[in-house]
Amino acid sequence: MGTRRCGVAMTDLGSDLATDLATRSAVSAIEETHFIVIGAGGLGCPALLGLVGGGARRLTIIDDDCVESSNLQRQVLYAVDTLGCPKVEAASWRLRALTRRAQPLDVQTLARRLEVDQNGALVGGIAALSPGRAAVVLECSDSPALKFAVHDACVTAGVPLVIGGVLDWRGQAMAVAPDAPERACYRCRFEDPPPPELAPSCASVGVVGAVAGVVGHCMAALALALTGPDRGRDCGRLHDFDLLAGRCAALAPRASPTCSSTHHKPATSDGSPP
């Protein structure tokens, strides 16, 4: 089947874009990068589609849930034939089915929930999820505590990340990179996770599926951009969507002088993260 210029098959996108040396280099960087997606739900599904459509070949998907019928309106990798299946397996099957390039997808799956200890730290850190590979983390869970823990673990390990959140008609996405310490981090903007009793949940408030799709794809675009040589350009900018009001904004908060994150501290003398 020939490639159409309009409506080009998603999995041909990477090769279709590789029309000059600079673009081929960018595609190669994306193919070599290991993308770790935490949460394969409303944000994780469109983020994974956006990553693979953009040329990503190496993925780890982490989620401990199984597919339920209530997921189908916004978790677009799943269908009735995967009800009851572990999400990581259903997502992997779907992504492989969408791929027909010579180089197969390298998809690792972890059917478990990442834990946060009593001090708010990610149990085990990030390094164990990405041995020996250039990595970008996408935090797509619905847990505020986990978002902060993953943020702090990535900052400590020197791993770039994208954090997203969605609730009702609103959503946000933000990239943080270790080589842009002068830019705002997630804690500059949000400081600390809210107490559990004050944090509205997706289950209690609901999520508009289309909003999750917009924010998830925005996260994928930010993550793909992090593989490039000028990856710090969009870091620290909060992409804020209120789709009921028809408003999309890219806010650039200043790095807070009182921020508690080590993101803004200089690297140690041997070049390792603080």
Ligand SMILES: [Zn+2]
């Ligand atoms: Zn900060």
